[in-house]
Amino acid sequence: MIREDKFLISRKPFAVDLGSLRGVREDTPQGRNPYYFGGRMDAVWFRRRRGVTVACIGTLWDLQYPEPTDALEFLRQHDDGRYGGDCDGRWDGSGYWGGGTLAEQERHLAILRPMLTNYPAIPPGFDGWWTFQAPR
Template sequence: MYRTDRFLISQKPYAINLGTLRTQQHTRPGGSHFYYGSIEAVWFRRKQGVNVACVGTLWDFQDGKPTTGRDFVERHTDGRYGGDCAGRWDGTSYWGNVPLSVQEEHLAVLRPMLAAYPALPDGYDGWWTFQTPKTR
């Protein structure tokens, strides 16, 4: 992924909580190891012409164990699946199949995030995108 300070919704950027990296080591049949990693993220998207705020995770399989959240996202190159959305807020309704207590946690982030669109939410680093930066 690439980091940029400029928000462009067309580049499908993510704001990432770099301190939330989780990894699990797995062993291939030949004995070598790979790592599954996930990290918390939030993002904006447009759904039927309406801006929505989303909360969820980005995940990836990597050969070497990522040492930090930044290391993980810098080595994360396969963006075809995007983020796993756990909750979405469009200003009037919430979408997500999570317990009510988790919905409340999500809305505590998503409501102010959408209200301040397109500002970077507090506690998150960004913006990160899978699209190669354009050189000028």
């Protein structure tokens, strides 16, 4: 991924919680690498759905070799954006979409409501904007 200072929704950027990197190292008996690191990071992003700007919350994930030493290395090594982020919750200004417990939905909305209100500002605790698209 590439970090950009300017927000352009057309470049499908993500803001990430750099302290949220987690994952496991799994041995791979076949293939060219002896193991892979299955990592995930919490992320938020804006998208347009049917002409409406929405705020999303979820995770970015990747399988990597070698294992990254930190969150920034994980992001720099993450170069396959075809799956985007796994969305766990979405707020469009009037309705919420998501699953999980009521407590989890309330936690999502505590981030998503002010995020959409302050569009396109990066929410507190997140670093952005990160994109899979090539630099211009």
